[in-house]
Amino acid sequence: MTEISTPAVEVVAGVIRDARGRVLLARRTEGRDLAGLWEFPGGKREPGESAQAALARELREELGIEAEIGAPLIRVPQAYPHKRLCLDVYAVDRWKGTMRGLEGQALAWVPQHKLVQYPMPPADRPVVAALEQAPLYLVTPAPGDDDDAWLASLQVALDGGVSRVQLRAPGIDLARWSALVARAVRRCRKAGADVLVNGDMALAAANKAGLHLPAAQLATHVRRPVPEGVSLAASCHTLDELQAAQALGCDFAVVGTLASTPSHPQAEVLGWEGFAQLREHVSMPLYAIGGLGAEDLERARRHGAQGIAAIRALWPA
Numbered sequence: 001m002t003e004i005s006t007p008a009v010e011v012v013a014g015v016i017r018d019a020r021g022r023v024l025l026a027r028r029t030e031g032r033d034l035a036g037l038w039e040f041p042g043g044k045r046e047p048g049e050s051a052q053a054a055l056a057r058e059l060r061e062e063l064g065i066e067a068e069i070g071a072p073l074i075r076v077p078q079a080y081p082h083k084r085l086c087l088d089v090y091a092v093d094r095w096k097g098t099m100r101g102l103e104g105q106a107l108a109w110v111p112q113h114k115l116v117q118y119p120m121p122p123a124d125r126p127v128v129a130a131l132e133q134a135p136l137y138l139v140t141p142a143p144g145d146d147d148d149a150w151l152a153s154l155q156v157a158l159d160g161g162v163s164r165v166q167l168r169a170p171g172i173d174l175a176r177w178s179a180l181v182a183r184a185v186r187r188c189r190k191a192g193a194d195v196l197v198n199g200d201m202a203l204a205a206a207n208k209a210g211l212h213l214p215a216a217q218l219a220t221h222v223r224r225p226v227p228e229g230v231s232l233a234a235s236c237h238t239l240d241e242l243q244a245a246q247a248l249g250c251d252f253a254v255v256g257t258l259a260s261t262p263s264h265p266q267a268e269v270l271g272w273e274g275f276a277q278l279r280e281h282v283s284m285p286l287y288a289i290g291g292l293g294a295e296d297l298e299r300a301r302r303h304g305a306q307g308i309a310a311i312r313a314l315w316p317a
């Protein structure tokens with residue numbers, strides 16, 4: 001593992017989009033680190049240079065364009081075997097000049113949903129996820145004694161744009177929960193949301209839903225417990241748990257606790273720096289959890305998170 005004391009190389013890259021919404025990838029040329037992999041055009045930031053100036057310079061040198069650097073997308077800290085880097089990615093929707101590979105690199109305009117088919121460096125996986133996947137992950141609270149009211153709240157959240165949901169209800173009677181999960185899954189599916197069941201493989205399979213593993217269940221599986229194409233996720237608090245989740249083939253993980261909350265008052269608090277340090281050693285998309293809400297999304301993205309997971313902050317009152 002790369003030593004934490006090795007300084008991280010600052011790298012800037014652009015998600016360059018054409019009028020049809022396709023994204024530009026460049027192929028790393030032979031003789032360089034990670035040769036043959038596809039990447040977002042960009043390169044190393046020089047001392048004293050702003051991220052925007054560095055990216056505009058790299059795109060001029062590599063592609064021959066004068067680019068207007070747009071909004072920040074995500075900043076991904078990533079450790080490779082021989083170096084650490086921080087990949088800082090910006091949208092680029094406008095430029096002047098004719099695009100060409102000035103350094104002999106192959107270029108490809110790729111529809112966004114096909115980006116996952118291109119072999120890319122590990123740091124790019126969270127970038128593609130930030131373009132494609134839900135920024136908010138709702139974890140349901142346990143229903144009180146009114147199942148219909150709970151379903152109505154879920155519906156409000158879905159109508160409000162939540163598109164990834166974990167169905168969780170600690171301590172609930174199994175027969176009641178099974179019936180409620182079936183109804184909740186139908187609603188999520190109708191809304192086009194990705195839905196996962198917490199901790200119960202049989203219940204997830206019976207509803208053809210995804211599976212969200214509590215950290216304690218990670219060690220009980222030796223291979224991916226759901227088919228490819230069905231979401232698998234895990235809750236993690238340590239690097240060992242994150243690496244186990246990645247080895248099992250989890251599509252994403254939830255990492256906490258960022259701050260202490262009423263539901264987990266004893267949990268060890270990570271803070272954003274602690275989160276970013278864990279982020280370096282895996283390449284799955286990660287949601288941060290613990291006392292966070294949608295207003296923390298920008299900060300989360302600056303520390304390499306896909307987004308925010310929450311119970312109360314995302315559950316309609």
Ligand SMILES: Nc1nc2c([nH]c(=O)n2[C@@H]2O[C@H](COP(=O)(O)OP(=O)(O)OP(=O)(O)O)[C@@H](O)[C@H]2O)c(=O)[nH]1
Binds near residue numbers: 013
């Ligand atoms: N431009 C760019 N670089 C990336 C991406 N993902 C990623 O891991 N990197 C890494 O960030 C560094 C970018 O620096 P560079 O493009 O100036 O690389 P280089 O070949 O001159 O240097 P190197 O081979 O010594 O690393 C490389 O180590 C590259 O592997 C990406 O999407 N775009």
